[in-house]
Amino acid sequence: MTKKTLISVIIAVYNGAKTLQRCIDSVSNQTFKNKELIIIDGGSTDGTIDILKANNDKIAYWISEPDNGIYNAWNKALEHANGEWIYFLGSDDYLWENKVFEELETYLIKAESESIQLVYGQVARVNENNEICCIDGSSWDHTWNGIMIDGVCTFTHQGMFHHRNLFESYGIFNESFKIVGDYELLIRAFKQGGYALFVNGLIVAGMQTGGITDNCIKLVKETARARQYHQLRVITIPWLISYAWAISYPSLNYVLGSKNTRYLVNFGKLFVTGISHKKNAFLKRKSN
Structure with missing residues (x-):
């Protein structure tokens, strides 16, 4: 993998203060250095924002504002992702x-x-x-x-891990879906x-x-x-x-x-x- 190749890690979070630090640490502790972390918060009120501020040096981009669900957050994050490979991680999950x-x-x-x-x-x-x-x-x-x-x-x-060409070829997530937007995207990409x-x-x-x-x-x-x-x-x-x-x-x-x-x-x-x-x-x- 060339030095120009980058893995963009995208996390959508809403009131995830209990688990977000573990999630962030699992990304920042990766021995692989060519990575960036993008976090989209849906306007949390539980201390999540304090965690984001405390980890500002580990995050390439973050924003906190009301959104329309996880796929809306992911689509917003894709606008800021620079990586050739894009990876989505839940705020209560971890590498x-x-x-x-x-x-x-x-x-x-x-x-x-x-x-x-x-x-x-x-x-x-x-x-x-x-x-x-x-x-x-x-x-x-x-x-x-x-x-x-x-x-x-x-x-x-x-x-x-999604190559960015997948989104360029088949589009971003359909936000009318609240749970299976990733499933619908795979149908689009691999139906044929x-x-x-x-x-x-x-x-x-x-x-x-x-x-x-x-x-x-x-x-x-x-x-x-x-x-x-x-x-x-x-x-x-x-x-x-x-x-x-x-x-x-x-x-x-x-x-x-x-x-x-x-x-x-x-x-x-x-x-x-x-x-x-x-x-x-x-x-x-x-x-x-």
């Missing part, structure tokens, strides 16, 4: 180890040389006690099949095919459970709206199962606890989408 960017360097070089616009690793979902509930992230064939065919979110943006580079075995970030995407019913409904918008089949067996899980999630969480519920949900999603992936691969080979 897993100090060498994450350094370990990704080789893969980003490879991707750029082959005009690949998305590189991703794995994400550890953790509870408030930092216990790992499960690990997200699988091969691109499996991920693409889940997104385009099954209609479920088989990815987590905390593991993904294309390839993303998966770094198997590399945990990029820890994602704390209990964020906005834990509103499961809204998540599933927005996923359906994104698919309908792009004229993809909405009612699939995996999507119906996801809807059933969304309805039962609060009860499961109460009975089993957040760690066991998240593990069960992810196991079920991987199982169902895995069967679908094998079926579609078989049909594709048969047609050839």
Whole structure:
């Protein structure tokens, strides 16, 4: 990777004083030096602004003003991002180890040389006690099949590095979506095919459970709206199962606890989408 290549880290935050410092530290402590941090705050009132001021030397750009949700904040941040690679991190999430960017360097070089616009690793979902509930992230064939065919979110943006050309080619986030704007962007970018580079075995970030995407019913409904918008089949067996899980999630969480519920949900999603992936691969080979 040349010295001119830069990783832009974008964080959207609103009243995130409890976890924001950990998030900022995980970026500033990276051994990889060619990075910049951009933070967009939605007008916090809980002490977040004090944290931003105290870390001013670690932040390339930050602003605090009312916004229209996470994708509005991300779009505002993109206007200030100078990096060839752009990475979005939640304010209650954190980079897993100090060498994450350094370990990704080789893969980003490879991707750029082959005009690949998305590189991703794995994400550890953790509870408030930092216990790992499960690990997200699988091969691109499996991920693409889940997104385009099954209609479920088989990815987590905390593991993904977007080349700036992706936004130049397919546009910024659709702000009409409040939870699945990243999913809708991937449909736009990869609906007709294309390839993303998966770094198997590399945990990029820890994602704390209990964020906005834990509103499961809204998540599933927005996923359906994104698919309908792009004229993809909405009612699939995996999507119906996801809807059933969304309805039962609060009860499961109460009975089993957040760690066991998240593990069960992810196991079920991987199982169902895995069967679908094998079926579609078989049909594709048969047609050839």
